[in-house]
Amino acid sequence: MNDIIIILLAGFTTGITTVLFGFGGGFIVVPFVYHIVAGPPGLSPHAMHIAVATSTAVMVFNAGWASVQSGRAGRLNTAVLFPLVWFIAAGAVGGSLLAALLKDELVRALFILYLIITLADCLMRKGFITRPQPRKLSGTTVRLGGIFIGVVAALLGVGGSVMTVPLLRRHGHEMRDCVSAANPLSIPVAVCGAVTYSLAGLHAVPAPGYSGFISLKILVLLTASGFCGMLFTRRCIPAVPDVLHARIYVILLLAVLMAMAI
Template sequence: MVLLGVGLLTGVTTVLFGFGGGFVAVPVVVWANAALGADAMRVATATSALVMLVNAAFATAVTPRHVLAALRSSGTLLLLLAVGAAAGALATRHAPAGQAHWGFVVYVALTIVDLLLRPGFLRPGRPGGKVAKSREVARPLPAVLGAPIGAVAAFLGVGGSVMTVPALRRAGHPMRVATALANPLTLAIALPATALSLHGTDTVAAHAHPHLVGLVDLRAAGALLAGALPVIAVLRRRPPRIPDRAYAWAYLALLGVVELAMLLAG
């Protein structure tokens, strides 16, 4: 029931913030698999990749075509996101068990500080300190960012949106567009990460239980998706109207909640 409730939350965050279930799901899957000890983080990261894959695919499918048109020339970016994600997922299988957990905590903390202190997210602006008068013309996300974003997202299980939403926002997109575009970008990251995770690794062999396929906890993933998918369908049809600045603050507040959850789970 806890996982189902968190699934409802991931449905909301997928639509409103572009979080396909990644760092929202990781803390609760770590908790649900506490019996796996140090391997719980690996299972949580792999399970969140599957949840992100399905949520992001569904959210992308029901996103208006004119919004997705902003990624029309981003083929190289999507390819590099996938390549980076594959490398990050492989690194997770061989890294010390606690590294991903504390890397997750540190990365989200640095992201919160960056969003608070650096102009462009809460205080949209242009170089030289001039506030942009219009956010209609947005720059494309540089393709060179694809590999590092994909690698960090897959390794830590944070989901690409933790990096892509701030980057898209600073590129000139309003929050409602930046969060919508985060879903297809997350899809490019989650696909190779999920494929590798389903093949599993010997690190959890001693703790294996019948709900694990590779490193993915199918029971947890199923409960999370059962809660998320109906919410995505409803909110994509009737998205709430949130002022852009309040939207940005809500994104930041959610990062803070997840940071606290991960600290408590550690």
């Protein structure tokens, strides 16, 4: 029962962060699922793969719904989304295949390392907390940056928001616009990751209720509670000022780093 309550709270929080920060699952879901499945002996050897796989599946629903809502509100900038989304999708295929070859503890270590690098970049380099002058993404950034985002995001199950938000922010976009773009840019990562983990984990987890490495029970609970969290955010939480929005983003990254490291 305690685990179910934890999952529901994590899902509800994920729904909130999806709308406010473009985090469709990874940074909230991965630490919670990891700690839940790391205990049982049969699941512990695959705990990180289960957490990442389930996270990517959750992101398909969360990022998809948030993208539809942003599209209806006219907040999606197609000039930013294309062709970046295609290069992220290409990278996501490679990242998903690579993740299936890595050991569980290595994926966890990479997850923590990536959080540290992202936090240091946001805090130590100018251009994130305070928005710079708008400028267009270069062709090299779109191609190489998009592939890199796709590989890392699919490998770690974090979606693309943790990289696309800082990238777009440093090119002069408001946090609201960065988040609106982050959700559709996370969809190819989520789809590629979910399919790959489902196939790569066939017969690997000695427990019922799994599609490969994806926990179907946790997926349903997270998706349902996440939907409630997104509705709550849309209707009850007012717009956040731009600079405060950026600062909360950094604080959230730090909280997840501490949870995963401990």
